[in-house]
Structures are given as structure tokens and as C-alpha cells.
Amino acid sequence: MQYYSTNKNTAPATLEEAVVRGLAPDKGLYMPWEIKTLPQDFYDHIAGMTLPDIACRVADALFGGDVPQDVLHGIVRDALNFPVPLAEVEPGIWSLELFHGPTLAFKDVGARFMARLLGYFIRKEGRQQVNVLVATSGDTGSAVANGFLGVEGIRVYVLYPKGKVSETQEKQFTTLGRNITAVEVDGTFDDCQALVKAAFTDSELQARMDLTSANSINVARFLPQSFYYFHAYAQLRQAGHRGAVVACVPSGNFGNLAAGLAAKRMGLPIARFIAANNRNDVFLQYLRTGRYEPRPSVATIANAMDVGAPSNFARIMDLYGGSHEAVCRDITGAAFTDSEIRAAIASLRRRTGYLLDPHGACAYQALRNGLRQGEAGFFLETAHPAKFPLTVEEAAGCKVEVPERLRAFMQGRKESVAMGNSFDEFKALLLSRA
Numbered sequence: 001m002q003y004y005s006t007n008k009n010t011a012p013a014t015l016e017e018a019v020v021r022g023l024a025p026d027k028g029l030y031m032p033w034e035i036k037t038l039p040q041d042f043y044d045h046i047a048g049m050t051l052p053d054i055a056c057r058v059a060d061a062l063f064g065g066d067v068p069q070d071v072l073h074g075i076v077r078d079a080l081n082f083p084v085p086l087a088e089v090e091p092g093i094w095s096l097e098l099f100h101g102p103t104l105a106f107k108d109v110g111a112r113f114m115a116r117l118l119g120y121f122i123r124k125e126g127r128q129q130v131n132v133l134v135a136t137s138g139d140t141g142s143a144v145a146n147g148f149l150g151v152e153g154i155r156v157y158v159l160y161p162k163g164k165v166s167e168t169q170e171k172q173f174t175t176l177g178r179n180i181t182a183v184e185v186d187g188t189f190d191d192c193q194a195l196v197k198a199a200f201t202d203s204e205l206q207a208r209m210d211l212t213s214a215n216s217i218n219v220a221r222f223l224p225q226s227f228y229y230f231h232a233y234a235q236l237r238q239a240g241h242r243g244a245v246v247a248c249v250p251s252g253n254f255g256n257l258a259a260g261l262a263a264k265r266m267g268l269p270i271a272r273f274i275a276a277n278n279r280n281d282v283f284l285q286y287l288r289t290g291r292y293e294p295r296p297s298v299a300t301i302a303n304a305m306d307v308g309a310p311s312n313f314a315r316i317m318d319l320y321g322g323s324h325e326a327v328c329r330d331i332t333g334a335a336f337t338d339s340e341i342r343a344a345i346a347s348l349r350r351r352t353g354y355l356l357d358p359h360g361a362c363a364y365q366a367l368r369n370g371l372r373q374g375e376a377g378f379f380l381e382t383a384h385p386a387k388f389p390l391t392v393e394e395a396a397g398c399k400v401e402v403p404e405r406l407r408a409f410m411q412g413r414k415e416s417v418a419m420g421n422s423f424d425e426f427k428a429l430l431l432s433r434a
């Protein structure tokens with residue numbers, strides 16, 4: 001399969017090129033040339049299938065021409081080797097729990113898939129080392145670092161703002177060692193992101209080393225996020241629901257939602273999507289007005305969604321040929337303030353005992369408000385509530401049990417490279433290891 005850039009100003013790339021580059025040379029996002037519809041027979045039997053079996057079929061359609069089937073299925077099964085339960089939290093409202101992976105967040109799925117696929121390409125071609133750069137405000141860094149830990153031929157640099165991530169988050173990417181380097185930047189998250197961007201456009205670095213990104217602009221992280229939408233649909237059918245299915249997605253950079261839309265393009269019968277935001281509601285405003293007006297992000301208690309210029313907006317535009325009307329047929333939106341998010345956590349906890357994290361809480365509330373007669377819906381519960389203990393405990397008025405996996409990280413010893421926020425310093429660090 002070939003991949004084109006959403007900016008349509010560069011030559012098509014192979015899957016390998018798209019994965020190794022991350023962003024296309026014209027700064028667009030790569031998209032598969034064709035999103036194949038899966039045969040009716042697959043949908044007829046999906047209710048009885050397991051998540052890994054479903055994911056292998058979807059992966060065949062997406063990547064089958066580029067990776068031998070046994071390798072591809074090995075990558076899929078390895079990336080998804082944790083449960084993704086669907087829990088009914090209220091009549092007709094289901095939580096797709098994507099937080100049972102190594103770092104207790106949905107990004108584990110895409111990060112693990114990308115790490116293994118890139119590892120395969122490096123082995124196959126006898127490529128030189130590939131360097132993955134990732135700027136993080138907390139959660140992306142841990143999923144990427146843990147996903148890539150120990151993968152031969154790949155070195156990961158996680159840039160994070162000193163003193164601005166929680167201790168739990170910091171421990172998840174500074175205690176790993178091996179091929180993971182944590183770079184503690186004396187600056188803000190925006191400084192970290194600017195350093196990564198500058199590295200991608202520096203011609204000397206480009207000439208000396210292979211640099212790629214592991215956020216959702218990378219096709220190898222973005223596309224595998226479609227797998228679990230099929231699984232949620234299958235579980236709802238298995239549970240006996242015959243009516244229309246709605247998917248509600250807590251969104252920041254909109255990679256997760258764009259993957260769900262790709263699943264629909266593959267024929268998955270999801271009637272419509274709801275995009276849930278915190279106060280960073282650029283997408284909701286676009287739905288209302290037809291105008292896309294990025295603006296600086298504001299800090300909220302659902303901080304993984306604090307994005308003012310969602311990078312995957314370009315993919316959504318591409319999928320709908322830029323038609324606002326077509327987008328609005330498939331997607332509605334909602335946005336919540338911090339106090340509304342806290343109220344959603346408190347209310348569901350009080351009525352049912354189910355504990356939401358602040359991101360899932362946006363999606364839960366959007367789904368509850370938006371569900372119509374005869375529909376059932378699932379929302380993506382993107383992180384374990386124990387990742388945000390202070391916020392969740394205060395809102396819900398109860399203790400959050402910390403999973404063993406999270407506690408284990410806390411035992412590790414932090415190791416990081418401290419740096420100012422100048423690009424020269426960062427470049428020197430990279431070159432010293434090229």
C-alpha cells in the first residue's frame with residue numbers, strides 16, 4: 001500500500017518510509033492510498049471473535065501487502081496482549097476500558113504496535129539505528145518509552161518539562177534505562193515540542209541520523225487504534241444489542257477519533273461518533289461554524305486533551321474531502337469545564353460505583369447527553385483513574401486503588417539528562433550519540 005500526504009505535495013511513500021519519516025516532507029500527514037472495506041462475511045461473524053483475531057483481520061486489510069502475514073499477526077498479538085473489557089456502566093452506556101496495558105492508557109496499543117513494526121523494518125533492511133523523538137506533557141512519554149523498551153535498533157528520546165509532570169508520570173519513563181533516554185528540559189512542554197520540531201527540520205541532523213516521531217501523526221501509531229472499535233462493536237452485538245451503535249471519543253490530537261472514522265470507512269457499522277473535549281474545544285467550534293481556528297491550549301484536569309491545534313484534524317478533513325456538511329453527518333461534539341468533569345465523575349460513582357478518569361469522564365457525559373432512543377453507545381475510557389489520583393479522589397470522594405504495575409514504577413530510580421531549552425544543546429546531545 002502506498003501512503004500519500006494530506007498536503008498532496010510530495011511523492012507517495014511506502015509503509016516503511018511513512019513510518020520511518022513520521023511527518024511527510026511537505027509537513028502533511030500520511031494516509032493510506034486506499035481504505036479497504038472488509039467483507040460482509042467478517043461482519044456477520046465478528047460477534048463471536050476475540051480482539052486479537054479481529055485485529056489480525058483488520059491489520060491484513062491495512063498492512064497485508066507490506067508485511068508477511070505471520071510477522072504481522074505476531075506484531076498484532078504482541079501489541080494487544082492485555083484485555084480490553086467492555087463494561088456496561090448504565091443501561092445502554094458502555095465503557096471500553098483501554099487502560100489495562102503496561103502504562104494504563106490507550107496509547108499503549110499504538111505505541112507497542114509501532115515499536116514492533118519499526119523493529120521489523122530495521123531488522124529486515126539491516127537499517128542503521130532509528131531515533132524516536134517524543135515530547136511529552138506526561139502520558140505519551142510513558143506509553144512510547146515502555147512500548148519501545150528493548151527494541152533492537154531503536155533509540156528513544158523522551159523530552160519533558162522539568163517539574164511539570166507528576167512524579168508517577170516521570171517515573172514511568174525515567175526509570176527504564178536501556179534504549180530509553182529521558183531528557184529533562186528546563187522549560188515548558190511547548191519548549192520540548194519546539195525542540196523536537198526543530199530537530200526534524202535540521203538538515204545536518206537529517207543527514208546524520210534517522211529521526212522519527214512516535215505521536216499520533218505516525219501512521220503506525222494512528223491506524224492500529226482502529227482495532228478496538230471493531231472489538232467494541234463485536235462485544236455490543238455479543239451482548240444482544242441490535243440497534244444503532246454510537247462511539248464517543250475523548251479527544252486531544254484527534255488520532256483516536258480519526259482511527260474510529262477509518263474503521264467506519266472499512267465498513268464497521270457505527271452509526272455516528274461524538275467527539276468529547278474539555279475547554280479546548282477548537283473542534284466543537286469547527287462543527288458549529290465550519291471554521292477551524294486553532295488557538296493556544298488552556299490547562300484542564302483532563303490534561304492529555306489540552307490541545308489547541310489538533311494535529312489529526314488534517315486527517316479528518318482528508319477523510320471527508322474537506323466537506324463540513326459530510327463531517328457533521330458523522331460527528332457531533334461536546335465540551336466540558338473542569339467542574340462539569342468533576343461532577344460527571346462524582347455522579348456516576350455515586351449512582352453506580354464506577355470510577356471514571358477525567359478524560360473518560362468527558363466522553364461518558366457527552367454520550368449520556370447525546371444518546372438517542374434505540375441507540376446504544378460506548379465511550380473510550382482512555383486511562384486508569386489511578387493515573388490522576390488527586391483529581392479523581394477529590395471529585396469522587398473515595399480512595400483510588402493503585403494497580404501493582406503503577407506501584408512498581410515508583411520503586412525505580414530516576415535517571416535523566418538535564419538540559420536547558422536551547423536547540424544547540426539538544427542537537428549536540430543527539431550528535432554525540434549518532
Ligand SMILES: *Cc1c(COP(=O)(O)O)cnc(C)c1O
Binds near residue numbers: 106107255383
Ligand atoms: C492522548 C490521550 C487522549 C487524547 O487522544 P487523541 O488521540 O490525542 O485525541 C485522551 N485521553 C488520554 C488519557 C490520553 O492520554
